[in-house]
Amino acid sequence: MATMNMNMNILELNTKTENVNDVRLTEEVNYTDSELREIGSEYCSHGDKVYADPVPKVFKDCNGVFMYDSEDTPYLDLEMWFASCNLGYKNERIKNAVIDQLETLPQISSHFLYDYKVLLSEKIAKANIKRFGYKGRVQYNVGGSQATEDALKLVRNYTHKNRVFSFFGGFHGRTLGASCLTAGYRYRKPFGHFGDEAHFVPYPYCFRCPYGKKCDSCNYYCVQQLRREFEDNCAGLYDHSSKECAFGAFFVEPVQGSGGYIVPPKGYFKELKKVLDDFGVLFVADEIQMGFYRTGKLWSIEHFDVKPDVITFGKSLTNGLNPLAGMWAREEIINPQTWPNGRTHSTFCNNPIGMRAGYEVMKTFEEEDFETLVANKGKYFLEGLKLLEKRHKRIGHVDGLGLALRIECVTEDGFTPDSKLCHDILAEGLKGDLIYNGKKCGIILNKGSHYNNSITLVPAVTISYEEIDMAIELIDQLFTRLS
Numbered sequence: 001m002a003t004m005n006m007n008m009n010i011l012e013l014n015t016k017t018e019n020v021n022d023v024r025l026t027e028e029v030n031y032t033d034s035e036l037r038e039i040g041s042e043y044c045s046h047g048d049k050v051y052a053d054p055v056p057k058v059f060k061d062c063n064g065v066f067m068y069d070s071e072d073t074p075y076l077d078l079e080m081w082f083a084s085c086n087l088g089y090k091n092e093r094i095k096n097a098v099i100d101q102l103e104t105l106p107q108i109s110s111h112f113l114y115d116y117k118v119l120l121s122e123k124i125a126k127a128n129i130k131r132f133g134y135k136g137r138v139q140y141n142v143g144g145s146q147a148t149e150d151a152l153k154l155v156r157n158y159t160h161k162n163r164v165f166s167f168f169g170g171f172h173g174r175t176l177g178a179s180c181l182t183a184g185y186r187y188r189k190p191f192g193h194f195g196d197e198a199h200f201v202p203y204p205y206c207f208r209c210p211y212g213k214k215c216d217s218c219n220y221y222c223v224q225q226l227r228r229e230f231e232d233n234c235a236g237l238y239d240h241s242s243k244e245c246a247f248g249a250f251f252v253e254p255v256q257g258s259g260g261y262i263v264p265p266k267g268y269f270k271e272l273k274k275v276l277d278d279f280g281v282l283f284v285a286d287e288i289q290m291g292f293y294r295t296g297k298l299w300s301i302e303h304f305d306v307k308p309d310v311i312t313f314g315k316s317l318t319n320g321l322n323p324l325a326g327m328w329a330r331e332e333i334i335n336p337q338t339w340p341n342g343r344t345h346s347t348f349c350n351n352p353i354g355m356r357a358g359y360e361v362m363k364t365f366e367e368e369d370f371e372t373l374v375a376n377k378g379k380y381f382l383e384g385l386k387l388l389e390k391r392h393k394r395i396g397h398v399d400g401l402g403l404a405l406r407i408e409c410v411t412e413d414g415f416t417p418d419s420k421l422c423h424d425i426l427a428e429g430l431k432g433d434l435i436y437n438g439k440k441c442g443i444i445l446n447k448g449s450h451y452n453n454s455i456t457l458v459p460a461v462t463i464s465y466e467e468i469d470m471a472i473e474l475i476d477q478l479f480t481r482l483s
């Protein structure tokens with residue numbers, strides 16, 4: 001009896017949450033920027049992108065659409081952690097959901113079931129039934145590259161083909177499998193032979209059409225070229241006697257992200273999909289960067305009236321509060337008979353903090369009309385950029401879809417890509433010595449593109465019209481200073 005009482009006490013005790021006030025925290029970390037750089041330079045690997053800048057910028061705080069440096073100078077952030085925080089930094093609603101999850105079920109092994117994993121999957125699956133008309137399922141993993149890996153596995157598992165198409169300028173991640181689809185050779189160069197490198201196809205980058213055509217009269221010449229390759233029995237894509245394709249899928253960024261926020265013409269993907277359907281190739285939409293209302297729709301592919309077979313997503317799924325990514329696929333491809341347990345898994349793939357944040361993000365998007373909101377803000381932002389394009393000769397092209405916007409830096413001739421100007425503008429913004437309304441500030445911008453000359457603008461969808469005005473004014477100041 002005594003033993004039984006003792007066991008009950010243990011059970012009761014362990015259900016109580018510890019009082020955090022009784023727990024000692026590590027003393028406050030208070031290093032200067034230069035001390036942090038010195039320690040970091042000595043002990044952190046330089047293999048990630050931090051040391052792309054030999055003097056990495058240090059930030060101490062963030063809120064809404066601003067980052068703050070150690071002197072409390074605000075930097076208007078138009079990069080938002082590479083499009084991972086579409087709902088703004090320290091978003092109260094998502095933050096509170098995560099805090100609640102921390103206090104209820106913060107840890108659970110990824111092979112057990114719990115509420116928010118199921119509820120988030122249901123939300124995404126039902127959102128896609130509404131959009132595309134068919135049922136599917138969701139599989140999670142910890143980051144965008146891992147979602148690409150899982151999508152590659154899914155395609156191989158379903159089609160028994162390991163070759164895939166991808167675009168010039170495409171970026172799908174940096175793990176070994178994902179690097180096969182990421183077009184730039186620099187991503188693979190140090191790592192030996194890649195047997196499964198994708199077949200890269202020109203992206204509809206109409207401002208610099210790879211075929212020298214004009215967008216309004218080309219009649220999708222680039223898609224016709226691809227169709228010709230399929231039709232040629234000796235081009236390596238298709239065997240016309242057995243009617244078998246050598247390729248399983250085409251991995252598509254509906255709006256190219258790292259490629260420089262390039263928006264294809266409206267009818268492009270419909271034309272491409274016809275070719276893929278004719279020759280039995282799956283359509284995988286990589287929405288890792290453009291998903292979650294970046295372009296004004298849950299998925300950017302919705303703008304193009306095409307139904308994908310697979311969607312990969314990540315980044316803003318959790319608004320940057322926990323690494324979580326995943327893929328959705330049509331039932332036929334991902335049903336439990338075709339894709340049974342163990343086909344993929346990772347220790348943290350079903351982590352509860354990420355699921356809870358993701359659920360709250362999806363719920364937020366359901367409850368407000370972000371479609372109209374992002375379309376209107378995007379239009380307003382683009383109008384401001386068009387005024388700058390008129391004012392500055394060194395801006396060759398501006399464009400955008402929703403709040404995925406771009407500025408191409410060019411030389412005096414108005415067309416030749418100028419990667420140095422682009423680099424200098426980003427560095428100048430980070431100095432934190434611009435002036436807005438009489439106050440010192442900075443601006444955080446990112447760059448991408450085939451020629452390293454495009455500024456990509458990735459504001460939170462929660463950005464206000466006043467903050468958009470500020471962005472236009474600061475970009476104007478930068479081009480005036482440097483060109």
Ligand SMILES: Cc1ncc(COP(=O)(O)O)c(C=O)c1O
Pocket residue numbers: 082143144145146148171172173174253257258286287288289290314315
């Ligand atoms: C379109 C796209 N796919 C995949 C990835 C890889 O995601 P992650 O960096 O989370 O591995 C990225 C990252 O920038 C991306 O933009």
